[in-house]
Amino acid sequence: MIIVMKRNATEVQIDHVVHWVESIGYKAYHSKGTEQTVVKAIGGERGGEELKYLAALSGVEKVVPIRKPYKLTSREAKAEDTIVRIGDVRVGDGTFTVMAGPCSIESEEQLLESAYIAKKGGAQILRGGAFKPRTSPYSFQGMEEDGLKLLAKAREKTGMPVVTEVVNPADVDLVEAYADILQVGARNVQNFALLKKIGQSRKPVLLKRGMMTTIEELLMSAEYILSAGNEQVILCERGIRTFETATRNTLDISAVPVLKELTHLPVVIDPSHATGHWKYVIPLSRAALAVGADGIIVEMHPQPEKAFCDGAQSLKPETFYELMEELKRMEYLLRATERVLV
Ligand code: PEP
Numbered sequence: 001m002i003i004v005m006k007r008n009a010t011e012v013q014i015d016h017v018v019h020w021v022e023s024i025g026y027k028a029y030h031s032k033g034t035e036q037t038v039v040k041a042i043g044g045e046r047g048g049e050e051l052k053y054l055a056a057l058s059g060v061e062k063v064v065p066i067r068k069p070y071k072l073t074s075r076e077a078k079a080e081d082t083i084v085r086i087g088d089v090r091v092g093d094g095t096f097t098v099m100a101g102p103c104s105i106e107s108e109e110q111l112l113e114s115a116y117i118a119k120k121g122g123a124q125i126l127r128g129g130a131f132k133p134r135t136s137p138y139s140f141q142g143m144e145e146d147g148l149k150l151l152a153k154a155r156e157k158t159g160m161p162v163v164t165e166v167v168n169p170a171d172v173d174l175v176e177a178y179a180d181i182l183q184v185g186a187r188n189v190q191n192f193a194l195l196k197k198i199g200q201s202r203k204p205v206l207l208k209r210g211m212m213t214t215i216e217e218l219l220m221s222a223e224y225i226l227s228a229g230n231e232q233v234i235l236c237e238r239g240i241r242t243f244e245t246a247t248r249n250t251l252d253i254s255a256v257p258v259l260k261e262l263t264h265l266p267v268v269i270d271p272s273h274a275t276g277h278w279k280y281v282i283p284l285s286r287a288a289l290a291v292g293a294d295g296i297i298v299e300m301h302p303q304p305e306k307a308f309c310d311g312a313q314s315l316k317p318e319t320f321y322e323l324m325e326e327l328k329r330m331e332y333l334l335r336a337t338e339r340v341l342v
């Protein structure tokens with residue numbers, strides 16, 4: 001339920017509402033707007049009926065139910081877009097953010113080279129996995145803390161914030177000490193222990209949709225993070241598993257406008273994992289920009305043929321530069337069209 005306070009509600013009246021909400025077992029999220037204060041009553045196990053009585057308390061203008069099961073994540077709870085801040089980078093403010101880098105961190109040379117290429121091309125954020133969730137236990141599992149140290153070095157050299165995956169709740173503190181964005185991978189989207197732990201962090205989160213999760217399930221996973229107190233969440237559509245085998249997954253491009261309607265959180269697309277082939281990364285990145293995504297996360301490697309992981313979907317440096325030029329051209333065209341239409 002959202003309890004909308006009257007414009008002239010006093011602090012005492014607001015405090016009274018907060019205490020009332022908490023006294024019947026709900027969590028009260030209190031946000032003070034410039035015009036009006038709202039208190040969101042979330043949780044509780046009694047279906048919310050008793051909250052209707054709040055309408056009778058002094059200072060309360062109205063009580064509006066949040067019908068969606070993902071309460072804090074829904075547009076009903078917050079109409080305006082959430083902007084996720086990573087240093088000077090803003091995701092969700094209407095700009096298009098590019099995150100780029102190798103699937104996994106392999107060596108200092110490989111990561112620094114990737115970082116310089118990402119920076120030169122105009123990407124804002126460097127990606128690189130230090131803990132890799134691999135289908136096979138015999139595949140390269142990542143450089144772990146040594147990889148995180150290299151990420152910190154790449155950030156120091158280029159000034160680019162870094163995003164990296166955390167696979168295990170026990171590693172959240174370690175990864176958070178190095179990363180600017182904590183990535184939750186597709187395979188962990190419903191690892192609730194991990195989501196709860198990440199919710200306690202104050203670092204921004206990149207939450208990937210699982211290959212078998214519905215949009216509602218993705219939003220429920222985001223709710224775990226938001227309800228634990230971390231509102232800085234970016235959602236990522238990275239392809240879902242369908243009957244189609246021509247691509248590694250099937251990019252659900254319609255997830256972007258659907259998510260934009262249902263939630264205030266920013267949405268990015270990962271065209272690399274969606275298709276499994278570098279050839280399709282540029283066309284799908286164009287689609288991401290055109291459909292209104294807030295950015296993309298792409299895999300790029302100085303020598304994809306030598307990559308320890310996901311080489312087939314990694315862009316060569318030249319193709320990465322081509323992608324960035326293409327996006328700049330498209331952004332220019334889209335803005336020009338907007339100017340004509342206004
Ligand atoms: C990755 O980003 O390298 C990765 C493993 O992605 P996903 O979780 O989407 O498969």
Ligand code: MN
Pocket residue numbers: 103104273299309310
């Ligand atoms: Mn990968």
